[in-house]
Amino acid sequence: MFNKILIANRGEIACRVIKTAHRLGIKCVAVYSEADRNARHVAMADEAFLLGPAPSSESYLRADRIIEICKESGAQAVHPGYGFLSENTEFANACERNGIVFIGPPSSAIAAMGSKSAAKAIMETAGVPLVPGYHGDDQSPDTLKREAEKCGFPLLLKAVAGGGGKGMRVVESLKAFDEALTSACREAKNAFGNPNMLIEKYLTQPRHVEIQVFCDSQGNGVYLAERDCSIQRRHQKVIEEAPAPGLSDDTRRAMGEAAVRAAQAIDYVGAGTVEFLYDVDGSFYFMEMNTRLQVEHPVTEMITGLDLVEWQLRVADGEPLPLKQDEIKIRGHALEARIYAEDPDQDFLPATGTLRYLRTPDESAHVRVDTGVIEGDEVSVYYDPMIAKLIVWDDSREGAINRMVQALEQYRIGGLKTNTRFLHRLADATPFREVQLDTGFIERHRERLF
Numbered sequence: 448m449f450n451k452i453l454i455a456n457r458g459e460i461a462c463r464v465i466k467t468a469h470r471l472g473i474k475c476v477a478v479y480s481e482a483d484r485n486a487r488h489v490a491m492a493d494e495a496f497l498l499g500p501a502p503s504s505e506s507y508l509r510a511d512r513i514i515e516i517c518k519e520s521g522a523q524a525v526h527p528g529y530g531f532l533s534e535n536t537e538f539a540n541a542c543e544r545n546g547i548v549f550i551g552p553p554s555s556a557i558a559a560m561g562s563k564s565a566a567k568a569i570m571e572t573a574g575v576p577l578v579p580g581y582h583g584d585d586q587s588p589d590t591l592k593r594e595a596e597k598c599g600f601p602l603l604l605k606a607v608a609g610g611g612g613k614g615m616r617v618v619e620s621l622k623a624f625d626e627a628l629t630s631a632c633r634e635a636k637n638a639f640g641n642p643n644m645l646i647e648k649y650l651t652q653p654r655h656v657e658i659q660v661f662c663d664s665q666g667n668g669v670y671l672a673e674r675d676c677s678i679q680r681r682h683q684k685v686i687e688e689a690p691a692p693g694l695s696d697d698t699r700r701a702m703g704e705a706a707v708r709a710a711q712a713i714d715y716v717g718a719g720t721v722e723f724l725y726d727v728d729g730s731f732y733f734m735e736m737n738t739r740l741q742v743e744h745p746v747t748e749m750i751t752g753l754d755l756v757e758w759q760l761r762v763a764d765g766e767p768l769p770l771k772q773d774e775i776k777i778r779g780h781a782l783e784a785r786i787y788a789e790d791p792d793q794d795f796l797p798a799t800g801t802l803r804y805l806r807t808p809d810e811s812a813h814v815r816v817d818t819g820v821i822e823g824d825e826v827s828v829y830y831d832p833m834i835a836k837l838i839v840w841d842d843s844r845e846g847a848i849n850r851m852v853q854a855l856e857q858y859r860i861g862g863l864k865t866n867t868r869f870l871h872r873l874a875d876a877t878p879f880r881e882v883q884l885d886t887g888f889i890e891r892h893r894e895r896l897f
């Protein structure tokens with residue numbers, strides 16, 4: 448096993464990775480920006496190196512500096528966390544070139560899934576079901592319009608290079624198409640430097656169900672159940688849970704097997720997530736594959752009793768997968784709520800300031816708090832304003848919801864605005880308890896939630 452790894456990230460995920468690495472006896476090198484000198488991940492690490500000024504482009508995105516620090520510190524491998532350089536083909540390549548193990552898939556697999564349209568073409572060949580639509584190279588407005596008519600309305604325009612819900616437009620009718628196309632292309636060009644679009648049939652009440660997959664370098668692949676991430680605001684996840692309630696065992700198996708096929712189609716290695724849209728009639732369609740550890744991975748850990756970061760480290764070190772498919776057992780139900788510094792009264796505008804007071808719920812086998820901050824820390828404008836992930840587990844979904852409601856009541860954050868009361872109302876809402884889940888949930892119940 449590695450003696451020393453570098454964590455090319457900050458916040459809760461950097462702390463999360465350090466925790467497992469230390470348990471396995473691996474030394475950790477942290478990197479930090481000027482804004483993060485006193486950050487928790489720096490304090491937890493065995494060594495720490497300054498990257499540069501606060502903006503990510505001058506710090507956490509400095510691939511060259513990070514490679515240099517690996518060499519200087521003798522780190523044998525890099526864990527990229529999520530965000531920043533985690534899905535950057537050039538960075539994964541640079542690690543490979545410099546003899547540093549990138550704790551993630553080969554750069555070719557990242558590249559294959561980096562474009563939503565290329566990904567869909569690969570999945571089509573692998574026999575993974577797709578949302579009907581168009582993902583061709585011909586991007587002339589005439590072709591796109593013709594394809595839109597063929598697809599029917601409502602449809603969804605999606606940036607092929609997209610992420611984080613940017614560059615997406617729902618188009619209700621042919622009349623509205625031209626204008627939507629122009630604005631979606633403009634947004635995609637600004638955000639990703641690539642204006643190309645794909646077209647998908649817009650499912651009106653889908654659920655977002657994703658499969659956690661894991662592959663080793665010997666060619667084995669397994670799925671670690673699914674997560675339901677239908678509770679979203681503006682296509683961003685707010686509450687996640689595992690397993691997805693109400694799915695039949697047959698559907699679960701079919702989705703899991705499709706996801707492993709998807710991963711094996713690109714010679715995947717490590718942790719990955721295959722995202723599907725799930726329709727009320729039980730059909731499901733491939734959306735995209737994320738080639739990294741997801742924010743919501745803890746709910747999978749809670750129901751499987753496994754440590755996914757440990758699996759990542761073992762697989763990156765060349766070990767085979769620790770378990771076979773039939774040895775992976777699911778127990779109970781887990782929920783995760785993302786606690787953000789943001790103001791629900793001002794359209795969830797990110798909030799900044801000092802965490803003057805911070806009391807987290809007591810942690811136990813039922814309650815887990817993944818966080819990168821402590822009382823007195825500053826939530827700055829530079830990074831994602833997530834303060835913590837609150838994860839709960841119980842034998843039943845109902846029990847887990849009760850735990851979540853209780854834990855949110857115990858969470859006390861003073862000094863800046865947060866979404867905890869909103870999360871509390873969400874988790875406690877009757878339609879949520881009754882599994883009336885789809886991606887439009889928050890919008891449909893906004894009256895009672897805001």
Ligand code: ADP
Nearest residue numbers: 603609610611612613647648649650655682886
């Ligand atoms: P991003 O990479 O920007 O997050 P995704 O392709 O993962 O974009 O989609 C984000 C969310 O948008 C999904 O979780 C789902 O809620 C919604 N969505 C995506 N495609 C469709 C579709 N064809 N019909 C309905 N909703 C969709």
